[in-house]
Amino acid sequence: MRIAVVGTGYVGLVSGACFAEFGIEVCCVDKDETKIRRLRGGEIPIYEPGLDVLVARNMAADRLSFTSDLAVAMEGADVVLIAVGTPSRPGDGGADLTYVYAAAAEIARTMSRYTVIVTKSTVPVGTGRQIAALVRDVNPRAEFDVASNPEFLREGSAIGDFMQPDRVVIGADSDRARAVMETLYQPLIRAGTPFVRTGIETAELTKYSANAFLAFKITFINEVADLCERVGADVQDVAAGMGLDGRIGRPFLNAGPGFGGSCFPKDTEALVRTGRQHDSPVRLIETVVDVNRARKRQMAGRILQSCGPDAAGKRIAVLGITFKPDTNDMREAASLEIIPLLQEAGVTVHAYDPAGMEEGRHLLPGVVWHEDAYAPLAEADCVTILTEWNEFRALDLGRVRALMRRPVMVDLRNVYDPAAMAAAGFHYCSVGRRD
Numbered sequence: 001m002r003i004a005v006v007g008t009g010y011v012g013l014v015s016g017a018c019f020a021e022f023g024i025e026v027c028c029v030d031k032d033e034t035k036i037r038r039l040r041g042g043e044i045p046i047y048e049p050g051l052d053v054l055v056a057r058n059m060a061a062d063r064l065s066f067t068s069d070l071a072v073a074m075e076g077a078d079v080v081l082i083a084v085g086t087p088s089r090p091g092d093g094g095a096d097l098t099y100v101y102a103a104a105a106e107i108a109r110t111m112s113r114y115t116v117i118v119t120k121s122t123v124p125v126g127t128g129r130q131i132a133a134l135v136r137d138v139n140p141r142a143e144f145d146v147a148s149n150p151e152f153l154r155e156g157s158a159i160g161d162f163m164q165p166d167r168v169v170i171g172a173d174s175d176r177a178r179a180v181m182e183t184l185y186q187p188l189i190r191a192g193t194p195f196v197r198t199g200i201e202t203a204e205l206t207k208y209s210a211n212a213f214l215a216f217k218i219t220f221i222n223e224v225a226d227l228c229e230r231v232g233a234d235v236q237d238v239a240a241g242m243g244l245d246g247r248i249g250r251p252f253l254n255a256g257p258g259f260g261g262s263c264f265p266k267d268t269e270a271l272v273r274t275g276r277q278h279d280s281p282v283r284l285i286e287t288v289v290d291v292n293r294a295r296k297r298q299m300a301g302r303i304l305q306s307c308g309p310d311a312a313g314k315r316i317a318v319l320g321i322t323f324k325p326d327t328n329d330m331r332e333a334a335s336l337e338i339i340p341l342l343q344e345a346g347v348t349v350h351a352y353d354p355a356g357m358e359e360g361r362h363l364l365p366g367v368v369w370h371e372d373a374y375a376p377l378a379e380a381d382c383v384t385i386l387t388e389w390n391e392f393r394a395l396d397l398g399r400v401r402a403l404m405r406r407p408v409m410v411d412l413r414n415v416y417d418p419a420a421m422a423a424a425g426f427h428y429c430s431v432g433r434r435d
């Protein structure tokens with residue numbers, strides 16, 4: 001079996017490398033020639049644990065190749081995965097499908113045999129049908145089927161998520177396409193991974209519903225955290241007590257500064273738009289979008305408050321700027337909202353992040369960057385943890401205290417224990433707990 005993967009972003013590159021690991025011949029294609037040149041030289045454009053080794057191993061075995069020419073990638077391909085970006089359209093929050101349709105049209109022009117055209121990118125309901133219509137239009141003789149095979153991988157644990165998924169969802173409306181997709185996923189089928197075989201629209205909506213539900217779970221616990229603070233309860237214990245109910249589950253009940261990343265913000269907005277378009281509003285998710293947006297401002301206020309009555313002229317140390325740990329991805333990171341609000345209040349921000357600073361330097365002007373977790377703390381009036389990187393979990397608290405002007409920590413990821421922090425002499429403020 002041979003497949004082409006269009007787009008070498010997160011989803012495309014990880015899927016391509018993982019399918020190659022299954023023994024399938026994979027050719028990844030991207031318009032960005034510099035990226036392709038780098039990939040051929042073994043340079044991985046994203047920070048994803050284990051991906052470099054996987055790519056190198058499969059390139060060496062001649063199962064994984066890279067090209068900027070779609071026609072080359074399509075030669076002899078049984079399946080083509082569309083894994084290009086679907087960013088939020090400025091203005092209306094809908095998913096911008098320009099790249100998806102451009103890829104589909106080019107695929108139509110280069111197809112020479114029966115091919116299953118698969119959307120791996122998150123695309124709004126109805127996109128699969130539109131791709132089919134477009135391909136028929138561009139190449140009326142093309143022999144093809146369209147399928148939807150949404151990807152559920154998380155940045156930072158993408159390879160594990162791909163290799164041992166909770167489930168695989170395949171939306172197709174022909175037996176032929178379904179059979180091809182099952183050949184593609186043979187190793188997972190043999191390993192007993194649950195498969196959801198369904199129609200195209202259902203698969204498309206499943207992906208949005210899953211992401212929106214997880215975003216809802218986070219937003220719910222964030223609001224419960226606010227309430228905990230008012231009533232003197234502890235959100236960690238509430239989450240533990242709720243999460244042990246098998247119908248609820250503990251994951252994604254960690255209160256924090258609000259969700260970010262390249263998926264949840266964009267996908268919740270797109271689902272809201274789809275609901276409105278079909279006169280079937282998803283009101284819960286409309287609220288999730290609003291509450292999550294307001295939360296980042298609220299968290300900036302909390303940090304400023306901890307600096308005392310007048311924050312202007314104070315120095316705040318920020319630990320972690322990426323939208324979550326184990327990634328260098330800055331998209332929709334809470335830091336991008338919070339840090340400028342701190343600066344607007346006249347604060348000087350000193351920061352450190354293990355992987356995000358290269359991008360951070362462009363995105364967050366005025367921040368003073370440091371090369372380790374302790375350097376930004378010198379003479380700081382407050383330190384705030386925005387991302388729960390492991391290296392912030394075991395800071396030498398004595399050293400932290402000695403470096404700071406005032407021992408104040410605003411821990412927006414509940415990394416530390418309030419009692420231990422009080423014992424270490426800190427004025428400690430976290431999320432949804434008695435501090």
Ligand code: UGA
Pocket residue numbers: 122151152153154155156211214218251252253254255256257258259260261262263264323324
């Ligand atoms: C998310 C989903 O988890 C994946 O299943 C999905 O495939 C992916 O989107 C996608 O659509 O491509 P990802 O964006 O990598 O994956 O990140 P998550 O680990 O889900 O975290 C998203 C945000 O929620 C982060 O800002 C994180 O800090 C926040 N979060 C997560 C919380 O605030 N609390 C939690 O309990 C969990």
